[in-house]
Amino acid sequence: MIKTAGQVSIQHLRGVDIFAGLYDDDLARIGQFCSERTYEAGEYCATQGETTDELHIINAGKVIIEKRLEVTPLNQRVNITTLSQGKVCAWSAVVEPHILTASIRCLDRTQMISIKASTLQRIFRERPMVGYVVMKNLAGVISTRLRDSHIQLVSLIAEIIKQAS
Numbered sequence: 001m002i003k004t005a006g007q008v009s010i011q012h013l014r015g016v017d018i019f020a021g022l023y024d025d026d027l028a029r030i031g032q033f034c035s036e037r038t039y040e041a042g043e044y045c046a047t048q049g050e051t052t053d054e055l056h057i058i059n060a061g062k063v064i065i066e067k068r069l070e071v072t073p074l075n076q077r078v079n080i081t082t083l084s085q086g087k088v089c090a091w092s093a094v095v096e097p098h099i100l101t102a103s104i105r106c107l108d109r110t111q112m113i114s115i116k117a118s119t120l121q122r123i124f125r126e127r128p129m130v131g132y133v134v135m136k137n138l139a140g141v142i143s144t145r146l147r148d149s150h151i152q153l154v155s156l157i158a159e160i161i162k163q164a165s
Contacts, residue, residue, distance in 0.1 A: 001037055001038065001039050001040075001043065001045070007031050007032045007033070007034060008031040008034035008035075008036060008059075008113050009031060010024050010027040010028050010031055012031070012059055012113060013027040013030060013031055013034075013057075013113070014027065015085075015086045016057050016086050016087075016088065017086060017087055017088055017137060017140075017141055018057075018088045018091075018134050018137040018138050018141060019133075019134065019137070020133075020137055021133045021137070022130060022133055022134075026127060026130050029123060029127070029130075030115065030120070030123060030130075033115055033116070033119045033120075033123075034113050034114065034115045035113075035114050035115075036059065036111060036112065036113055036114070037111070037112045037114055038109065038110070038111050038112075039061075039106045039109070039110045039111075039112065040106065040109055041106055041107060041108045041109055041110075042105065042106065043105070043106050044103055044104065044105050044106075045063070045089075045090075045104050045105075045106060045110070045112060046089065046090045046100050046103060046104040047100060047103050048066075048067065048068050048100050048101065048102050048103040049068075049099065049100060050099070050100050051097075051098050051099055051100075052090050052092055052093045052098055052099075052100055052117075053093055053098065053116055053117050053118065054090060054093050054114045054115065054116055054117065055088060055090055055091060055093045055094055055114065055115050055117060055120060056088070056089045056090040056104070056112045056113070056114050057086070057087070057088050057089075057112065057113040057114075057115075058083055058084055058085050058086065058087050058089065058110060058111075058112060058113075059085060059111040059112060059113050060085060060110065060111040061084070061085075061106060061107070061108050061109055061110030061111060062082055062083065062084045062106070062107040062108055062110065063082070063083050063084075063089060063104050063105060063106050063107060063110055064079050064080075064081070064082050064083075064104075064105050064107055065079070065080040065081050065082075065083065065089065065102045065103075065104060065145065065148075066078070066079055066080065066102060066103045066104070066105050067080050067101075067102045067103070067149065067152075068103065069156075074160070076156065078149075078152050078153065078156055079152065080102060080145065080148050080149050080152050081145070081148040082107070087141075088138070088141055089104050090104060091138055091141060091142065093116075093117040094117045094120060094121070094135075094138065095138075095142075098117070102145075102149075120134070
């Protein structure tokens, strides 16, 4: 992973799923506190079960959201969904208890925008409407990820039943 310090322009934050509906001055405020990181293909930028304090946004590249299932004797990794530019990941950073519910693996060289959750929370206190919009959008993201997880788990169960028959 290569980290680049400094702020991120509003052009990179426009089109981000959780920032939909924010004004440019709000995006500029958020961008002041963001950094960029580049990950190589196959590299994990977040690992299920770990605690995180940074929200990630895909700026370029693709990642797969991967869930580890440990039900003895069956241990599986399930690919939940593939994400690309403008999608948030590691959203657990802003939702207590801040434990990642899945891993994020880069499918190719991927540039991430990161922001500390504590900084984002401070912006929310300064600008409550920003907090409302972001958290409302985040609820939609979480709902979609839960649906995607459900679909993949049902598929896995069906495959296990088929193999057992």
